[in-house]
Amino acid sequence: MAIVKVEKVGKRYPLGEQVVDALRDVSLTIDPGAFLAIAGPSGSGKSTLLNIIGCIDSPSTGHVFIEGQDVSGKTPDQLADVRARTLGFIFQNFNLLPVLSARENVEYPLLQLPELSRAERRERVAHYLDMVGLARFAEHRPNQLSGGQRQRVAIARALATHSRLVLADEPTANLDRETGRSILELMQSINSKAGTTFVFSTHDSHVMAMADRLVHMEDGCILRQEERSAQSAEEAAP
Amino acid sequence: MSLLLALRNLRRQFRRSLTALLSIGFGVTALLVATGFNAAMFEEFREATIRSQFGHLQVTRPGFQERGRSDPWAYLLPADVTLDPALLPSGSTISPRLLLNGLVSFGERTLPFMSEGIDPARDMLDDRSLRIELGRRLGPADHRHVVLGEGLARQLEVEPGESVVLLVNTPTGQLGAAEAEVAGVFSSFSQEFDDAALLLPLSLARELAQVEGAHAWLVFLQDTSATASALGPVRNALPADEFDVQPWYTLAEFYARASALFQQQLDLVKGIVVFIILLGIGNTMMMSVLERTGEIGTVMALGNTRASVLRGFLLEGALLGLLGAVLGVLAALGVGQLLALAAIEMPPPPTFARSYDAALLITPPMVLEVLLIAIVTTTLASFYPAWRASRMEIVEAIRHAR
Numbered sequence: 019m020a021i022v023k024v025e026k027v028g029k030r031y032p033l034g035e036q037v038v039d040a041l042r043d044v045s046l047t048i049d050p051g052a053f054l055a056i057a058g059p060s061g062s063g064k065s066t067l068l069n070i071i072g073c074i075d076s077p078s079t080g081h082v083f084i085e086g087q088d089v090s091g092k093t094p095d096q097l098a099d100v101r102a103r104t105l106g107f108i109f110q111n112f113n114l115l116p117v118l119s120a121r122e123n124v125e126y127p128l129l130q131l132p133e134l135s136r137a138e139r140r141e142r143v144a145h146y147l148d149m150v151g152l153a154r155f156a157e158h159r160p161n162q163l164s165g166g167q168r169q170r171v172a173i174a175r176a177l178a179t180h181s182r183l184v185l186a187d188e189p190t191a192n193l194d195r196e197t198g199r200s201i202l203e204l205m206q207s208i209n210s211k212a213g214t215t216f217v218f219s220t221h222d223s224h225v226m227a228m229a230d231r232l233v234h235m236e237d238g239c240i241l242r243q244e245e246r247s248a249q250s251a252e253e254a255a256p
Numbered sequence: 257m258s259l260l261l262a263l264r265n266l267r268r269q270f271r272r273s274l275t276a277l278l279s280i281g282f283g284v285t286a287l288l289v290a291t292g293f294n295a296a297m298f299e300e301f302r303e304a305t306i307r308s309q310f311g312h313l314q315v316t317r318p319g320f321q322e323r324g325r326s327d328p329w330a331y332l333l334p335a336d337v338t339l340d341p342a343l344l345p346s347g348s349t350i351s352p353r354l355l356l357n358g359l360v361s362f363g364e365r366t367l368p369f370m371s372e373g374i375d376p377a378r379d380m381l382d383d384r385s386l387r388i389e390l391g392r393r394l395g396p397a398d399h400r401h402v403v404l405g406e407g408l409a410r411q412l413e414v415e416p417g418e419s420v421v422l423l424v425n426t427p428t429g430q431l432g433a434a435e436a437e438v439a440g441v442f443s444s445f446s447q448e449f450d451d452a453a454l455l456l457p458l459s460l461a462r463e464l465a466q467v468e469g470a471h472a473w474l475v476f477l478q479d480t481s482a483t484a485s486a487l488g489p490v491r492n493a494l495p496a497d498e499f500d501v502q503p504w505y506t507l508a509e510f511y512a513r514a515s516a517l518f519q520q521q522l523d524l525v526k527g528i529v530v531f532i533i534l535l536g537i538g539n540t541m542m543m544s545v546l547e548r549t550g551e552i553g554t555v556m557a558l559g560n561t562r563a564s565v566l567r568g569f570l571l572e573g574a575l576l577g578l579l580g581a582v583l584g585v586l587a588a589l590g591v592g593q594l595l596a597l598a599a600i601e602m603p604p605p606p607t608f609a610r611s612y613d614a615a616l617l618i619t620p621p622m623v624l625e626v627l628l629i630a631i632v633t634t635t636l637a638s639f640y641p642a643w644r645a646s647r648m649e650i651v652e653a654i655r656h657a658r
Contacts, residue, residue, distance in 0.1 A: 101557060116551075117261065
């Protein structure tokens with residue numbers, strides 16, 4: 019079963035006096051374990067598509083299925099639960115809570131899962147901080163961390179809830195090339211080891227090159243798709 | 257963790273939170289000082305009323321409270337007090353009083369008076385009941401002595417050491433007359449009382465009116481709060497068809513009215529404080545919400561429900577209220593200490609005859625009340641900002657994240 023199925027999704031919203039079609043009749047199926055990049059210039063609709071897949075925006079027309087469930091008709095609380103249990107987010111600006119330490123930032127989304135005991139939360143936080151290589155920085159606040167380190171905390175946060183799908187909107191846009199690449203490599207290794215599905219948007223060709231599936235968008239439509247083997251994706255990596 | 261988060265968010269905008277805390281604290285201090293000031297004033301007023309006028313319990317003939325003033329001789333109690341002191345808490349005293357109205361003359365002047373014959377050994381012993389302005393109070397050895405209210409003494413132009421003539425009607429329709437030396441001039445809490453009252457020893461009152469007995473037996477307890485529990489045994493001990501027993505709080509009508517009036521004023525102060533907190537904290541919280549738009553979008557994307565976002569901001573507001581109120585309570589206790597040290601004499605309130613020392617009486621229920629008011633108000637004030645936060649469009653909100 020596809021982890022994401024986007025069916026004839028359109029999104030239009032008013033912008034001033036005009037009506038903008040951010041997405042027109044977009045259909046897309048993403049299989050579990052995919053490492054998929056959505057590429058396109060700004061305004062192409064890639065962020066809107068990502069937001070709609072991420073259940074933080076709703077389509078004007080069409081349907082979105084996450085793990086087979088139609089999320090189009092769900093209430094805000096039901097969508098919050100889908101986000102809490104199935105989805106993870108990584109943002110361009112990292113979006114860590116500034117008043118919380120790295121450890122607490124990773125723990126934060128786990129508080130939405132009442133079935134987890136305190137000990138289980140601690141254990142998970144330690145595990146994922148270690149995975150992203152920040153065990154030593156657990157007590158640091160975001161402003162004491164570099165951009166790359168912050169994004170690693172965000173990745174740990176996205177994974178801590180055992181999300182099956184991680185959505186990343188321009189995850190490397192605010193990082194230098196070297197750091198961006200290491201972030202992408204981290205995501206890639208998690209993808210191949212744990213099978214977590216990653217969907218990210220980018221307009222950086224180096225980033226696109228690392229994806230095993232590439233979706234090109236323009237003017238709210240999917241222009242073309244490239245399917246690549248994991249091997250060729252790795253070869254393409256600079 | 258949500259508590260931790262709320263605390264840290266408050267600490268993050270330290271200066272703004274401090275301003276909010278100070279304004280809440282100031283409001284709470286104002287409220288507590290006003291309440292405590294009133295309570296202290298009314299405690300003094302209450303004690304003075306009890307000690308000078310009503311006693312904690314008053315035993316009379318049935319009907320005396322309603323009709324006794326017009327026909328006093330129909331309601332005389334036995335000459336000897338038949339109430340067993342063993343029924344009362346230790347340290348209590350029972351003191352008979354006899355009411356007497358008549359005329360008092362000094363030189364060319366003659367004025368009507370109301371008087372009470374008291375037992376100088378047990379009644380009107382200290383400043384709480386009767387403050388002596390000139391001369392001295394009545395002593396156990398006095399017989400042909402009186403003390404006059406300040407207003408009465410002024411109108412008669414009489415001074416301690418001089419003699420006045422008292423003239424009263426006896427129950428048999430004859431005139432009783434006696435000469436008595438003015439021992440002192442007093443002021444009570446009631447100006448009206450001081451303008452027409454004199455006090456004389458019970459023995460002289462009985463002699464003038466040619467009666468035995470008394471109109472009322474006043475029971476004085478050591479502790480006013482024991483009044484209600486002392487009432488039952490006294491009522492049980494005295495047959496209801498012969499004796500009427502009333503506690504001070506059903507008799508002290510003026511006290512009750514004045515106390516209710518001041519309570520209303522306090523309610524107004526409360527209203528103002530609540531309003532100020534509502535406006536100030538509402539504004540502070542709104543700023544916090546707008547500033548943290550990006551974070552709100554983020555936590556909602558991470559799966560926080562609208563309700564949990566709402567709760568987060570309400571908790572922050574409640575916490576502000578609690579901390580501010582604690583500050584305010586401490587400040588009010590400090591003001592109380594200062595007042596006690598400074599001994600500031602307050603001018604007499606309307607219809608009160610004398611001044612008193614400013615003091616604060618702050619009790620645990622008052623503290624609890626202001627804490628509750630502050631917390632409930634700040635939480636209410638946070639409600640609209642919190643609601644706005646919980647209704648944000650996630651995508652829109654995330655764009656604000658930096």
